[in-house]
Amino acid sequence: MEKEQKQFYERLEQKGVSRRDFMKFCTFLTATMGLSSSFVPKVAEVFAAPSQRPPVVWLHFAECTGCSESVLRSMYPWIDELVLDILSIEYHETIMAAAGHQAEENLQMAMKKYAGKFICVCEGGVATKYDGGWGKVGGQTFLEIARDVVPKAAATITIGNCSSFGGIQAAAPNPGGYVSVEKATGVKTLKIAGCPPNPVNFVGTVVNYLLLGKLPALDELGRPLFAYGKTIHDQCPRRAHFENDEMVTEFGSEEAAMGYCLYQVGCKGPETYNNCPVVKFNDGTSWPVEAGHPCIGCSEPNFWDTMTPFYEEL
Amino acid sequence: MRAVEDAVGVTIPDNARIIRNLLHGAQFQHDHIVHFYHLHALDWVDVVSALKADPKKTASLSENVSNAPWGGSAYYKNVQQRLQTFVDSGQLGPLNNAYWGHSAYNLPPEANLMASAHYIEALRLQAKAARMHAIFGAKNPHLQSLVVGGITSVRDLRPDRIAEFLYLWKETQDFIKNVYIPDLLAVASFYKDWGAIGGTTNFMAWGEFPQSSAEPQSLYMPRGTIMKRNVGGIKMATQDKVTEHVQRAWYEDGKNLHPYKGETRPLKENPDYRPGGGKYSWFKAPRYEGASCEVGPLARVLVAYANGHKDVVPLVDGTLSQLDIPVQALFSTLGRTAARGLESVAIGNAMEGWILELVGNIKAGDTKTYQSWDMPNSAQGVGLNDVPRGSLGHWINIEGGKIGNYQYVVPSTWNLGPRDEKGQLGPVEEALIGTPVADPKRPLEVLRTVHSFDPCVACGVHVIDPDSNEVYKIKAL
Numbered sequence: 001m002e003k004e005q006k007q008f009y010e011r012l013e014q015k016g017v018s019r020r021d022f023m024k025f026c027t028f029l030t031a032t033m034g035l036s037s038s039f040v041p042k043v044a045e046v047f048a049a050p051s052q053r054p055p056v057v058w059l060h061f062a063e064c065t066g067c068s069e070s071v072l073r074s075m076y077p078w079i080d081e082l083v084l085d086i087l088s089i090e091y092h093e094t095i096m097a098a099a100g101h102q103a104e105e106n107l108q109m110a111m112k113k114y115a116g117k118f119i120c121v122c123e124g125g126v127a128t129k130y131d132g133g134w135g136k137v138g139g140q141t142f143l144e145i146a147r148d149v150v151p152k153a154a155a156t157i158t159i160g161n162c163s164s165f166g167g168i169q170a171a172a173p174n175p176g177g178y179v180s181v182e183k184a185t186g187v188k189t190l191k192i193a194g195c196p197p198n199p200v201n202f203v204g205t206v207v208n209y210l211l212l213g214k215l216p217a218l219d220e221l222g223r224p225l226f227a228y229g230k231t232i233h234d235q236c237p238r239r240a241h242f243e244n245d246e247m248v249t250e251f252g253s254e255e256a257a258m259g260y261c262l263y264q265v266g267c268k269g270p271e272t273y274n275n276c277p278v279v280k281f282n283d284g285t286s287w288p289v290e291a292g293h294p295c296i297g298c299s300e301p302n303f304w305d306t307m308t309p310f311y312e313e314l
Numbered sequence: 315m316r317a318v319e320d321a322v323g324v325t326i327p328d329n330a331r332i333i334r335n336l337l338h339g340a341q342f343q344h345d346h347i348v349h350f351y352h353l354h355a356l357d358w359v360d361v362v363s364a365l366k367a368d369p370k371k372t373a374s375l376s377e378n379v380s381n382a383p384w385g386g387s388a389y390y391k392n393v394q395q396r397l398q399t400f401v402d403s404g405q406l407g408p409l410n411n412a413y414w415g416h417s418a419y420n421l422p423p424e425a426n427l428m429a430s431a432h433y434i435e436a437l438r439l440q441a442k443a444a445r446m447h448a449i450f451g452a453k454n455p456h457l458q459s460l461v462v463g464g465i466t467s468v469r470d471l472r473p474d475r476i477a478e479f480l481y482l483w484k485e486t487q488d489f490i491k492n493v494y495i496p497d498l499l500a501v502a503s504f505y506k507d508w509g510a511i512g513g514t515t516n517f518m519a520w521g522e523f524p525q526s527s528a529e530p531q532s533l534y535m536p537r538g539t540i541m542k543r544n545v546g547g548i549k550m551a552t553q554d555k556v557t558e559h560v561q562r563a564w565y566e567d568g569k570n571l572h573p574y575k576g577e578t579r580p581l582k583e584n585p586d587y588r589p590g591g592g593k594y595s596w597f598k599a600p601r602y603e604g605a606s607c608e609v610g611p612l613a614r615v616l617v618a619y620a621n622g623h624k625d626v627v628p629l630v631d632g633t634l635s636q637l638d639i640p641v642q643a644l645f646s647t648l649g650r651t652a653a654r655g656l657e658s659v660a661i662g663n664a665m666e667g668w669i670l671e672l673v674g675n676i677k678a679g680d681t682k683t684y685q686s687w688d689m690p691n692s693a694q695g696v697g698l699n700d701v702p703r704g705s706l707g708h709w710i711n712i713e714g715g716k717i718g719n720y721q722y723v724v725p726s727t728w729n730l731g732p733r734d735e736k737g738q739l740g741p742v743e744e745a746l747i748g749t750p751v752a753d754p755k756r757p758l759e760v761l762r763t764v765h766s767f768d769p770c771v772a773c774g775v776h777v778i779d780p781d782s783n784e785v786y787k788i789k790a791l
Contacts (some may be wrong), residue, residue, distance in 0.1 A: 053405050075442075099412075118589040130582065132425045196455055202694045283445060283448075288453070
């Protein structure tokens with residue numbers, strides 16, 4: 001372990017990431033997850049040297065691959081570490097080198113080899129009308145794949161609004177009968193909600209699993225409380241403007257330039273549970289309200305129906 | 315957004331136009347790097363062979379052909395060790411069961427190791443490059459600062475934000491020039507035969523990056539069509555010539571319609587492949603004046619080249635002479651993959667000027683980023699542009715202040731669409747004809763051409779071997 005850890009830090013340093021930077025990130029991640037600071041070294045340990053990399057089977061259903069793209073933007077740990085050093089991604093349409101029959105063989109082999117032990121990550125909604133015929137991979141319907149794979153996993157994480165709640169294709173009138181993975185399979189899933197979610201919340205969940213051997217505490221919808229425990233509104237840096245009734249009523253206005261509250265131009269922050277204002281996106285660079293745009297409620301169920309019109313007051 | 319802006323008749327302010335161009339330019343830089351290294355490179359690069367490379371020789375190869383900031387035998391030894399540890403773990407993960415060792419892989423082990431190292435570097439670089447989007451667009455993926463009338467991120471027009479953007483732009487553009495392009499040329503030099511494989515006939519680009527409110531005149535990447543490979547006969551492209559055809563797609567049969575009148579009536583059944591003239595795709599078949607057209611980097615570069623584009627012409631000519639291949643070699647899988655790299659250089663370089671233009675406006679006191687507008691009761695509008703994968707068009711009819719009809723024709727329907735009622739092939743179908751396949755059970759060569767189009771598709775591509783009539787389903791990833 002010590003040797004492996006030493007190699008890990010050497011590798012980090014070669015990449016221009018100091019041990020100090022790395023510990024800083026672990027502290028940040030530990031705090032995001034709501035764990036006490038005594039967990040910091042343990043979080044570092046998880047990244048430094050897992051004995052066997054936990055197998056992950058990543059399924060794509062009706063989706064835009066935005067959630068995979070989001071995870072590709074992970075910077076601490078870097079995505080190459082996540083893929084090469086921390087997890088063992090057995091099946092993932094976008095990143096696996098295999099194709100065609102060989103790709104499908106990978107899925108079958110992983111399910112057999114790691115039965116009951118792999119983490120299943122699902123991205124996308126599942127078509128149920130017409131025998132599930134509106135969504136297939138290699139001739140098998142999403143519905144068949146989900147019902148085959150998900151029950152065999154140790155745990156299933158649904159990443160993004162589509163696999164968690166059905167997503168855009170499930171919006172009215174939902175012609176293909178799209179539903180969440182949980183509805184399609186009857187198996188409870190952990191939901192990393194968002195369109196797409198912040199990769200930090202996915203990584204935080206995985207670390208929780210590796211560190212404590214279990215998934216984090218969830219809200220009644222199945223979202224981890226460390227990320228989805230509070231509303232956007234309650235954590236919003238513009239909250240004081242809301243209290244003072246200092247409102248933006250039109251984009252491009254003086255009020256918009258002053259960073260006033262976006263409630264009247266449609267912000268769904270009061271009804272949306274997520275940690276965007278605290279964690280922000282892309283290495284803490286920004287988030288929608290900071291960029292002057294109202295929250296559209298993308299981590300809530302059925303937001304395409306319940307949170308629209310996006311630019312009208314709640 | 316542009317379709318609605320066209321319909322309601324609003325012209326966005328200069329700063330909004332520039333910021334959209336910068337965000338979109340960053341999208342090109344980012345997407346093309348990810349496509350080359352992570353979605354396409356492993357069709358040419360055998361990672362397993364990299365384990366046999368001599369790190370010292372790799373270091374000198376790298377110094378010879380690349381201006382990459384990393385290198386030296388210690389660096390390559392480290393990368394090789396990391397790959398070896400990964401392989402020794404027995405958990406091959408995403409590298410499992412690919413076509414390693416296939417006879418169509420031509421690179422020596424050292425070139426494979428260099429490319430594998432840059433695959434990993436590019437993974438990190440792309441995450442940084444995506445931060446450009448977050449600066450003026452809130453986040454990446456799925457930017458959230460674009461609204462009809464302009465952009466909302468007025469508070470980010472600050473010197474510190476612009477400097478941050480400039481720094482990330484420079485790092486990304488340095489990577490494109492010093493790593494991506496040298497890698498592209500190094501790999502291409504081993505695969506020159508692919509300059510005669512995987513070509514198509516007709517090309518269309520809507521163009522992108524308006525330099526003023528005048529479109530299409532001011533587009534940095536110009537608009538146009540080139541039919542039957544006649545580069546000299548380039549014509550302006552106009553949106554009224556587009557139709558969509560559904561005879562071979564899983565939609566109710568109907569007329570060939572212009573998108574303003576477009577219908578989307580999917581078959582209410584579990585669709586299946588129907589051989590012998592039946593329906594076989596979820597894509598409609600878009601046509602321009604009835605012709606199937608390739609869209610994307612190659613189409614854009616050809617259109618720019620035909621227009622005598624001041625930045626694109628020298629890039630194309632320089633590359634052809636460096637690889638010592640004729641201009642006809644552009645009509646190929648190799649040409650398509652090279653065009654993607656070359657336009658990354660041109661567009662990335664142009665971004666610097668846009669940043670300075672934005673700074674000039676702010677200096678002069680112009681911080682306007684939004685123009686207000688009123689929703690008409692009824693109107694129609696079209697938004698045409700080119701995104702990294704190719705030409706994108708949105709058409710909207712507004713009725714009663716709401717969406718009456720909305721149709722979009724996206725790059726992958728142009729490229730991967732099925733046959734039409736006349737039996738005319740879609741571009742990818744056409745490009746695959748005549749592809750040499752050494753082993754039909756491991757059709758690496760097919761992946762090269764399919765991936766070169768950067769398909770945005772999670773469905774199956776059906777390929778039929780005319781000799782055995784065996785249907786191979788090859789997943790386009």
